[in-house]
Amino acid sequence: MSMSPASLPSPVRGSGSLAFLAELSQALALSLDLDVTLQQTVDRVLDFMQAEAASLFLVDEGSGAPAIECRICAGPIDVRGLRLAPGQGVVGRAVAENRIQIVADAASDPRVWRDVDRSGGFVTRSLACAPLATAAGPIGALEIINRLDGQPFCSDDGELLGVIAAPAALAINNARMAGRLLEQQRLKREFELARRLQRSLLPRRRRGGYPVVAVNRPAHEMSGDFYDHFELAGGRIGFVAGDVSGKGMDAALLMVRAASLLRWIGKEGASPATWLERANDELCAGPRDGRFVCALVGWCDPATMQVVFAAAGFPPVLVEREGRFDEYRAGGPPLGIAAGAAFDETRLDLGTGTLFAFSDGATDVRDHGGAPLGVAGVRELLARGGGRAPAARLRTLLAALRRRGLVDDTTLLAVAPPGAQAGGMVLERWITADAANLRALRGALRTALDAIGVDAALCERLVLAVDEACANIIRHGYGGDPRGGIGLKVRRDGALLVIELADQAPCADPADLRPRPLGECRQGGFGLALIDAVVDDWRLENGPGGRGNRLILEKRIAGHRQAEENE
């Protein structure tokens, strides 16, 4: 059995149309290069329909006057690039009416536009044209000219052409959609790249004895907000928080410029006021498009916790000391508006306090009643996280702001003594409920607490509290059964030490756990009273199914000796 090298459609008009269509549809559906496939399609249509010329027109979607352009043709003359106005000629009419057009006698038919013939010496005798129909209307037309046998095109020819046009229209439409998708993906990739580039300008979070921490949340893909921190001479740490007016790409580009300027002027060691003056003059010298930059710049000396800062159109700074907040309004206009502006400097001893700065993205967030939070609202949210590490507080604040709905880029920055920034697991141990294990546990706890700088007296009291809690679990929880287990976790969250003791003993009723008054000369039962005297807060949580207890002890360790952080 012999096989033809290429199963081309039958050259006999009208016969084998099903096989031809099937093959054409498949070729178009699987096409990797639509232009090549469409050219092959038009060539085959010419052959299959036994016509002198065939051409494919597409509606030009580009800007300018609407037109229908010949994109592909087969036959004696090349009319590619020929543009027709909507409704012009047979092709224009097929598209405008979304109907197959058949011209039996071109010479006498007013629909025919004959300029093509005149220019090329080609005589159009008869033609048929089918629109490339899609759900959204015709996107072009497929036209054939002059039957090879000299006969005029009939309605059967038109119908066949219409059937051939359908898969072509589908393929072109699909390719266009794929192209748009690709373009969207390309734009998205470029945007993502720009976003990453912008984010890469933000410094990485520094751990271990670093006094500055910041978070930034863009309202859109790109941010107009930024922050920065870097080392300065004498061990000081410089910090910057900025907010470019407006949103989107323009603001993002200005942000890049402002962030670089503020970083390099800051690194030269200028005082905060001079720092802003120079940045302002520089921004005023650049292109002026009505945009401006609000900024807070300053430095902190970790050795003395002295902080100096200056602000340009930035919301007031909050300083928290022992749960009390002070507000510092630092004057000065936003940068980039008027050259020669002067800025005030604020100098303060932060001590063990924490300085919080935030862009107006935070203060502009609406409360549940629809009014802007303002500085007071932000302060209220901050107060809820008292005692925790600044980074955790910023994250909590950001989460609270996001729950209320961020509409603008938001930057939060905190400056605090290096020790206050520390967090994480201090100790994790598991022992069987045997009193013989307590001595080693106490030793491990002493070592761990000493390592994070808890002073010796407090360390001993905390060791006592944990020991008493374990003794209670051993005696009352497990009733002396040494097969039970006790898990100890000691976590540090900023200035707060959180100690958790977990057991699998039957649930204790928290109501039964009432510390007895101290000072009573009694033989026992004051373990819990000792715990109560040592820690700031404690609570018992029961496990599910009547088994398991979690005793949580909390103690503020701020103000105690701060060890060198070795995170």
Next chain:
Amino acid sequence: MMAAIPNGVIAETVGSRGVVRVRGEVDLSWSQEVRRAILDALASGHPVAVDLSAVDYIDSSGIAALVEGLQRARERRQPFVLVAVSAPVRAVLELARLDGVFTLAASADEAFAAP
């Protein structure tokens, strides 16, 4: 770091006084031994001094043993003195507000010297 003192309690009679010397870390694992030694010493009828100079740590069960001793001594009108109380023990007594309840003395001699 200093080596940990091994736990232990020794009761001796010096003249007409009982002296209970405790050392190490008094906790739930052996505070009953301390309690027993104190009660035994009191049973002899002598004045009793509990030497706590070598105690690095004491928990509430250890404190309870001292409290029980004090109560037993009071019932019998026997002198009962804590001697050379180490800083860790003193801290826990203070925390439990029991530092004013016990008679504290620098040494057994001082404790039982004629007033």
